Amino acid sequence: MGFKQKLVDQVRKPSGRLGKIIAKGMNKGHAKLAVWGLSHVIIDPNYIILDIGCGGGGNIERYAKMVLNGKIYGIDYSGTAVYISKEINKRYIEQGIVEIYQGSVSSLPFTDNFFNLISGFEAYYFWPDLTRDLKEIYRVLKPNGHLILVNEGYISNNEKKRNKAKKWSKLGNFPIHTPEEYRKFLGEAGFSNIQISEEYKKGWITAIGMKKL
Numbered sequence: 001m002g003f004k005q006k007l008v009d010q011v012r013k014p015s016g017r018l019g020k021i022i023a024k025g026m027n028k029g030h031a032k033l034a035v036w037g038l039s040h041v042i043i044d045p046n047y048i049i050l051d052i053g054c055g056g057g058g059n060i061e062r063y064a065k066m067v068l069n070g071k072i073y074g075i076d077y078s079g080t081a082v083y084i085s086k087e088i089n090k091r092y093i094e095q096g097i098v099e100i101y102q103g104s105v106s107s108l109p110f111t112d113n114f115f116n117l118i119s120g121f122e123a124y125y126f127w128p129d130l131t132r133d134l135k136e137i138y139r140v141l142k143p144n145g146h147l148i149l150v151n152e153g154y155i156s157n158n159e160k161k162r163n164k165a166k167k168w169s170k171l172g173n174f175p176i177h178t179p180e181e182y183r184k185f186l187g188e189a190g191f192s193n194i195q196i197s198e199e200y201k202k203g204w205i206t207a208i209g210m211k212k213l
């Protein structure tokens with residue numbers, strides 16, 4: 001198996017010793033993208049937030065610094081990702097601000113109407129049934145709550161970035177979408193007030209949808 005194939009398999013589901021390195025590496029490698037994505041939402045210090053496909057837990061840590069009176073949850077189906085996320089966020093877990101679980105987007109271990117904000121950074125590509133999984137996210141969002149998807153792989157008008165994204169999507173056998181397709185699949189899952197933002201030069205996209213009141 002080639003290096004790129006190994007890499008794409010590991011970002012899909014980090015495992016073992018290499019997975020630990022990859023999970024930590026994604027925290028660094030995705031930091032600028034995540035900060036840009038989060039500049040599109042208001043984060044209230046009282047929010048209850050879920051990060052799905054939390055990988056190495058870098059975004060959980062980012063949230064924990066902002067949400068002083070709320071709570072941050074993380075979920076990932078990779079035991080290795082959960083291990084690194086817990087290690088990185090040890091002090092916040094001890095303070096009771098953060099909880100991290102191993103589990104799937106398809107069956108979230110939370111009650112209905114629980115979260116103010118749910119995020120997926122570089123994550124939705126790997127969800128097994130996008131519309132069904134988005135409906136599961138919708139279920140656990142509070143009315144007026146928001147889902148934010150932040151990705152660097154999408155079908156953009158920037159030819160160079162688009163071709164690069166297409167290569168990875170083919171190698172990893174995962175879908176990527178146009179901004180119009182984001183609107184469509186978020187709408188089909190029930191989300192309203194859909195906002196798409198693009199960072200053309202970098203080839204980044206942020207898609208936000210709201211749960212109706």
Ligand SMILES: C[S@@+](CC[C@H](N)C(=O)[O-])C[C@H]1O[C@@H](n2cnc3c(N)ncnc32)[C@H](O)[C@@H]1O
Nearest residue numbers: 012013026030053055076077078104105121126
């Ligand atoms: C590309 S990594 C992104 C990690 C992190 N969000 C970041 O931006 O650095 C995708 C993560 O999603 C997780 N994942 C993939 N499919 C999942 C699913 N069905 N349910 C929960 N987590 C999943 C993987 O284990 C992996 O940690």
